[in-house]
Amino acid sequence: MSINEHDKVMYSIINYMKMYLVAVALFATTMGLLVRSYVAIEAGFKISIVVLFTIAVERMIYTHRVEIVSTVSIVSIAITAFYFIQHAKDFIGLVAYVMLSIVFLIMNEKNGRKINTLLDIVSLNIMLYYIATSLFLVTRDSLTVLETLTIIVITTLFVVKTYCIKSKAFYKVHELSRYLIRTLGTNIDKIFNTLSEKLLKNKQKTEAISRRLSNSVTKVLQNLAHIDIPFIIIELKTIEYMMTISKKFLEFEKYIENLLIKIFSALERIQHSMEHSFLFFVFLMSILILISMIFYILLHI
């Protein structure tokens, strides 16, 4: 068998396994939600972590320590938060959820790096299970409508942000929203104008009020129709801000990495000295025991 054929075999093996894992994870989560079993959702979450492993193996990553630090921090936060949210009630749960979404959001903004694709996939997997968990929590612990809505809005924003930011779909969503606002605005404007004309025919007194109302509504709707301009500015500002934070994160990661290397070398030194000191300690102890035994025997003769 040639080398290329071996490559194909190995990649096929990994793909089969990935397919199997994704299928079982989806099944577990879906069933978990349907039969309201938290253990099943948990199982789905566990499987998503194994999926991460297969992806990493397939892409042959983890050549740099920075990548390791990033991934470790993300997965650790994900696991901790998953179980924390499970028990946090009402407001704390909500805050934790929001914080977590923000962390993932920032992590996802690290564009142009090798692990970006992996991070996206990790987020994708984990987010799916967060959504499932949130839904489950909402139905189980009967959170208030406001909290439910907040969770749904944040989740939707996150999903849109994660999947659409770099694609045409994001701009299509913009266009669609602009079209909807314009159509809605024009129609409401027409309705108001017709209404005011009808009122004018019947009652002269209401003329001024209705005209004023109509004008103000038109103004508001005109503003609404151009809402996309400030929205895009906010969006660009957010991206800029996120990129700055991302750079800061990178610096922070490098700092942590250096710190870890220092700690490890110190630990190695401690371990080395410990081995010798322990040996010395054992030696001293045995002498001490021996002397005590001699004294004991001498005193009891």
Added chain:
Amino acid sequence: MIDSIVMRFVVPMTLMLIGNLFMARRIIYGSILRILSFLSLSINLWREDLFNSMLVATSIVIGVVLALYTTSYSRSKYGTLTLVPIIDLLLLSILFTFISRNLIELVTFWLLGELLGFLLIAYDYIYKGDTISMAAAIKYLLFSMVPTDISLFILLAITGLTEAFTTPLKSLSLFITDPIVLILILFGFFAKAAIFPLHFWLPDAHSVAPSPASAILSGLMVKMGIYALYMLSFYSIDRALFSSIVLFSGLLTTLYGAMQASLQRDIKRLLAYSTTSETSIIAVLIALYVMSGDILFIEASTLYTVAHAIYKVSMFMDSGFIELVAHERDIRRLGYIYRISPTESLATLLSIMAVLGMPPSIGFLAKVFMFSAISHNITYSWIYVVVLVIAAVKVSLSIVYNIIYFKAHMDRREPMMTRLGLGDALQLQKYTLMISISSFIFTFTIYILNCMRYTELMLLRKLSYLLIISMTMFVALIYMLYNLIRHNIRS
């Protein structure tokens, strides 16, 4: 009849000895007898203690596979079968330790196992004068054997000889009231389980021993320390002190071992460091059981013990295969094993994924039980939050070091054909695959037993439909993978 010493110790030992005598002339008959010696111990499986039964079952499965593996390994690496009887004896002595009914039996077989462990670590020194092996063996003697033996003798002294000979292990009236005595005993067992501060002997010892020996030392022997910690939970001890010490040392080693494993580039040292991390998390689960009394922690530690034992044995078997085939242990110079043997790479991948939590493996159950146990108690104390955070970091680090390990298999490198030593080594791949798949068979067996008679592992019932579906899908997956590999071998 089943409880008699003849059935428990004499029959397996005789079968093993006769089997080894046959090995010189008729390897097949010898191997069958050796396998029978391990299988004859399965009469001890039906015990009321879940932890103990699972340990015995795992040791039997590992024993059977390693009996076959060691024959091929010893012949390929050393050209003789001298390694085989020592490995068999070590396996039997560990199994005898786990099936011991009273303290004196436990101490006797424990000591025998330790001595054989010493011999195996120093095997390369005995065989070819490798001084590094001897240094590692002495380190093991000083920092693992001596402290553990002190603990055992303290226990024996407290118990008294009459009781040590007659009373069943769990019913011993042991009152360890003095905190210093408890600390001494704990440190002794920490040395066996390679938990801080007596963890440093393990990476050297496990990385220099022959691969089947490393597999036993890492997969089963460190579990003796865990077993001892578990047994201590039945006696009158200062529970707060016990849990505080084990939690502190265990959590520290969990992080330290996992971080060190992530930085290693020698396949065997990586595995050795990961052993300290994994064993420590099992000890932490036992400490949490002692602290809370929640049986879920014991169930989690039982499953984790089995999962880790199978994982570590298969990984060390794989490292033996790599050593024989590539004559290299540095991951940076490997990365082509999948081009030599896709079956071996598949087996390793299955083992890693099983321990990371691929359903329906025993590792998956262990992870679900562990995190469920922690999260059930998280509202009671901040300690559970700390454990949760450290366990989460450990899981993420385990992903990292397993990927680093797998780079030895798959890193798109060209094999150095001049250095390859295939020969008998390719025989080993089927044994690695066997042990990898056993992780999934274990879940199936446990599930069936749970449905039939076991009252423990109640959480399994909640996972019923998931296990059934994943088992069915897994069978289909294996069938597809088998066809894929077979088709490629033919072509």
